[in-house]
Amino acid sequence: MDGLMQPRPLTLAHVLERAERLYAHKQVVTAGVERVTYADVTAGTRRLATALDALGVPAGARVATFATNTRRHLELYLAVPVTKRVLHSLNIRLSAEHLEYIVNHAEDDVVFVDRALLPRIWPSADRMPTVRHWVVLPDDSGEEIPADPRVLHYDDLVDAAEPFAGSFEDTFTLADEHLASGLCYTSGTTGPPKGVLYSHRSTILHCLGTLAAGFIGLCESDVVMPIVPMFHANAWGLPYGAMMTGASLVLPGPSSDPVHLLALMESERVTVAGAVPTVWTSLAPHLPSRDLNATRFLLGGGSVIAPALSETYRAALGVPITHSWGMTEISPVGTIGGTRTQHRDGTEAERTAVRAAQGQPLPLVSLRIGDVETGEELPRDGRAIGELQVAGPWVAGGYYEVESPASFTADGWLRTGDLATIDADGYVRLVDRMKDLIKSGGEWISSVELESALTSHPDVVEVAVVARPDPRWDERPVAYVVLREGSTATGNDLLAHITPMVAKWWLPDEVVFRAALPKTGTGKLSKAALRDLKSAQPVQAQA
Incomplete structure (x- = not known):
């Protein structure tokens, strides 16, 4: 026997219209310099919806963003999926090669790009043949905007559009909740990047997961600051969750300067913030100079949070950094850490050990x-x-x-x-x-791809890339290299050789030259042995 409940679809249109009707007065602050309300955001979203129609962007088309955490990016987060198109957020840290592959594989129809970021992607424009329009999001960078018929200005586009006047929710049927809402590619660490295609239903359920009490527990009284980039796995779902529950949003803009971030947290009375460990590490020295007593929850993810770092925040603010674990494939949050009622009677050392775990799975x-x-x-x-x-x-x-x-x-x-x-x-x-991946600053680096790039140098005979612990980035790559006999190549020569092949932040921090590399019993390179060489003296080492 089936139940007799209404088959209303789960879609992001509900998030938009809920924020519009119930929380129109709540604020969205960008970089501390722009202050608007949800009413302003949803009004801009309604104009952007018809602007996409005017550009001839078909339903189901991929609309890419190459942008930082701003109000206009938030409008794209809403307008693209509620008009049954697919939001494709591009990682601004990728190499040109990976960007071109991803845009072409997704067959993006339009790219919205921050003016400051134009120099990173515009040189590839002619190698991205499916992109018909490049829409520039304004900022004060002063970067030159190409005089090209494909290039449009965001504010001009939106201001000229009539707002969509109907109900976005009413345009969806039950079957439509399975339509794609977002596309995010993995880092391509074990091969080409792979696209993860979120649906409206999956995104709404993940959104509800961020509201679950006892985990993140977003609520209307919160002021949420996603420091995690909006180009990375929907900023861990924090923007959607905040809008669903009516929390105010603080978007840091393009700057990751720790003084800037902490000033925003202090002035806006931020209660919930999420960032990768490298960011929390950069902020830690500045904590004593800031009044952050509004903070109730600090979320860490992307890589393991060192217990000492978490405890630094707990000592300074009374709030530890709470572990999370997830992947792009998990929308991305799968678990949330922290202690539960059964840990109240434990020792402080026992509770610290619990806080060091990645936590329990979210409901569902x-x-x-x-x-x-x-x-x-x-x-x-x-x-x-x-x-x-x-x-x-x-x-x-x-x-x-x-x-x-x-x-x-x-x-x-x-x-x-x-x-x-x-x-x-x-x-x-x-x-x-399970794989020899290196996670630096919350992002994956492929040791295999670095090794392939290095071995393309004519003087390289053997190479192995392993992770070295780093107090700021969690891990950084180190390359162990055997050169052909008589070679005079230096570490800088090898880095210059691979610079065009990989993202700049992938470049090894050190190139260590050795006469031979250790092998396993089966003749394979022994990366485990190389990781144990911390105190060993290399034959020659050059940064």
């Missing part, structure tokens, strides 16, 4: 660990180590236009590639990565 997210060799599910005893696998309504079931059966189990669970334990309370603790 299911986790398990599988034996790496057999795939057999392992016990939740906090000791067994296996590959972390995840399932749920906001977890990817495939990739956009790419077959990747190895990424999923036979029964459809996503294989994360992370090694972890799960204890009896459901707490996940990451142990290691």
Whole structure:
């Protein structure tokens, strides 16, 4: 017997119209210099909706953004999906090669780009043939805007448009909740970047997950500041969650300067903020000079939060940095850390250990660990180590236009590639990565791709790239290289050689030359042995 409830679709149109009707007075602050309300944002969104029509952007088309955290980017977050187009946020840190691949693979129809970021992407415009329009988002950078018929100005475009006057919600049917709402590509660490295609339904359910009490628990009284970039996995869902619950939003703009970020948190009385560990590390020295007593929740993700860093914040503010874990494929939040009622009677050392875990899964997210060799599910005893696998309504079931059966189990669970334990309370603790990936500043770096680039130098015989712990970036790559006999190549020569091939922030911090590289018993390069060479003297080392 079926229930007799209304089959209303779950779509982002509801988020827009809820904010418009209930929270029109709430504020959206950009970089501390622009202050508007949700009424202003939703009015701009309604004009942008018809502007997209005027540009001839068809339903289902991918609309790319190459932008930082601003009010206009927020309008794109809303207008694109509620008009049944697909928001494709581009990572502004990618190399030109990766950007061109991703835009062409997605077949983006329009790109909205911050004026300050034009020099990073415009040189590739002619190699992105599907893009018909380039719309420049204004800022005070003064960057030259190309005199090209494809280039349009955002404010001119929106100001000239009549606002959409109807109900976006009424345009959706139940079947439409499965329409794609957003597209975000993985970092391409084990091959070409893969597109994760979110649906309206999955995004709304993930949005509700950010409101779940006992986890992040966004609520109307919050002032939410997503420091995490809006180009990265929907800024962890914080903008959508804030709008759904009526929280005010503080968007930091393009600057990641710690003084700027803390000044915003102080002046706007921010209660909830989310950022990668490198950002929290950069802010920590400045904490004593700021009044941040409004803060109730600090979210960390992208890589493991060092317990010492979290405790620094707890000592200074009374609020630790709370771990989260997730992936682009998980929309992206899967778990949230922190202590629960069963930990109240524990020692402070025991509670600190709990806070160091990646936490429990959000409601509707299911986790398990599988034996790496057999795939057999392992016990939740906090000791067994296996590959972390995840399932749920906001977890990817495939990739956009790419077959990747190895990424999923036979029964459809996503294989994360992370090694972890799960204890009896459901707490996940990451142990290691199955692949030799390097996570720097919350972003992945492929050791394989760096090795491939380095070995393209004619003097390189062997190379292995491994991670070195870094107090600011969490990890940074170090390249161990064997040169051909008689070569005079330097570390700087090799870095110059690979600079055109990879993103600048991928460049190894150090190139260490050795007469030979250690091998395993089967003749493979032993990266484990290289990681143990911290105190060893290299034959020659050059930065």
